[in-house]
Amino acid sequence: MTDLATRATRVVATTEGRRRRHNGGGPRAGTIAAFVTPFFVPFVLFYLVPIGYALWQSLLVVRRTGGQYGTSYTTFGGFEQYTQVFQNTEFWGSIGRIGLFGVVQVPVMLFVALVMALLLDTPLLKLKSFFRIAAFMPYAVPGVIAAIMWSYLYSPQLSPVVDLLKGVGLQPDFLGPGAVLWSAANVSTWLWTGYNMLIMFSALQSIPQELYEAAKLDGASNWAIAWRIKVPIIAPSVVLTTVFSIIGTLQLYAEPAVLRQISSNISSTFTPNMLAYTVASGNNYQQAAAISVVIAVITFVLSFGFMRLTSKKAGL
Numbered sequence: 001m002t003d004l005a006t007r008a009t010r011v012v013a014t015t016e017g018r019r020r021r022h023n024g025g026g027p028r029a030g031t032i033a034a035f036v037t038p039f040f041v042p043f044v045l046f047y048l049v050p051i052g053y054a055l056w057q058s059l060l061v062v063r064r065t066g067g068q069y070g071t072s073y074t075t076f077g078g079f080e081q082y083t084q085v086f087q088n089t090e091f092w093g094s095i096g097r098i099g100l101f102g103v104v105q106v107p108v109m110l111f112v113a114l115v116m117a118l119l120l121d122t123p124l125l126k127l128k129s130f131f132r133i134a135a136f137m138p139y140a141v142p143g144v145i146a147a148i149m150w151s152y153l154y155s156p157q158l159s160p161v162v163d164l165l166k167g168v169g170l171q172p173d174f175l176g177p178g179a180v181l182w183s184a185a186n187v188s189t190w191l192w193t194g195y196n197m198l199i200m201f202s203a204l205q206s207i208p209q210e211l212y213e214a215a216k217l218d219g220a221s222n223w224a225i226a227w228r229i230k231v232p233i234i235a236p237s238v239v240l241t242t243v244f245s246i247i248g249t250l251q252l253y254a255e256p257a258v259l260r261q262i263s264s265n266i267s268s269t270f271t272p273n274m275l276a277y278t279v280a281s282g283n284n285y286q287q288a289a290a291i292s293v294v295i296a297v298i299t300f301v302l303s304f305g306f307m308r309l310t311s312k313k314a315g316l
Contacts, residue, residue, distance in 0.1 A: 057289035081290035090269040102249035105185040113193045117200035136194040147258035150187045175263035184255040196241040203237035243303045250299045
């Protein structure tokens with residue numbers, strides 16, 4: 001039997017070697033190019049080229065000859081635009097504002113998403129499909145539409161919620177200077193919690209049921225199973241949603257831009273993206289490009305730093 005198995009192995013190896021020699025030792029370059037090109041061409045045209053163009057624009061400056069009303073021309077300015085960005089108090093104000101937003105909103109949103117995912121994964125919950133769709137449905141609403149809807153609920157003149165609270169003696173001001181940031185955070189939380197919940201719930205579905213059965217045999221309660229088994233196992237998914245949330249926080253634009261139409265407490269430089277748009281609207285595209293590059297670098301540093309930190313704590 002051993003000799004027969006050895007001969008069979010040799011025959012398989014010989015056949016595989018002949019097949020590889022016949023095919024030129026592996027996949028042909030043309031075949032690889034055919035599969036890669038549909039991704040590579042749009043990636044270059046719509047991702048790398050715009051990034052490169054923004055970097056180049058951020059290194060240019062507009063100068064004038066003959067005074068303020070003279071002829072303008074664009075020339076290479078090095079890091080002059082970046083110097084102006086770092087000296088811009090409005091830029092740092094928007095960064096501080098969005099930093100406070102992220103420190104509060106991201107943990108709250110992800111905690112709610114985690115609790116919802118754990119509840120959907122418990123066998124005690126009925127109508128799981130209904131609650132899963134209901135929780136995910138806000139994500140299907142475009143961000144601008146969601147902000148407009150919440151603007152109606154925040155408006156003192158139109159909101160039934162404000163009228164109801166006033167009826168019980170409260171005087172809410174959702175668009176006031178101390179509350180408008182958290183009103184925007186509420187819109188983002190409502191919009192993205194279901195999306196993050198679905199990622200965590202999908203990770204929970206991949207956990208073998210044998211682990212739960214073994215834990216129950218050891219006397220573990222549903223609470224202990226949730227926080228000592230499920231949460232540690234889906235920690236990579238929690239990290240992933242955190243990284244997505246950090247990136248999304250620094251890209252915040254739609255919610256405050258819509259709320260700005262009904263609140264004077266949101267300026268045109270409320271967030272870094274709004275600042276970049278405002279500067280570009282003034283035809284200072286080079287300065288806007290520099291602001292965008294700085295935002296991208298900060299986003300990369302925070303998201304990559306968070307991933308490295310969590311990897312070290314996990315011993316990866």
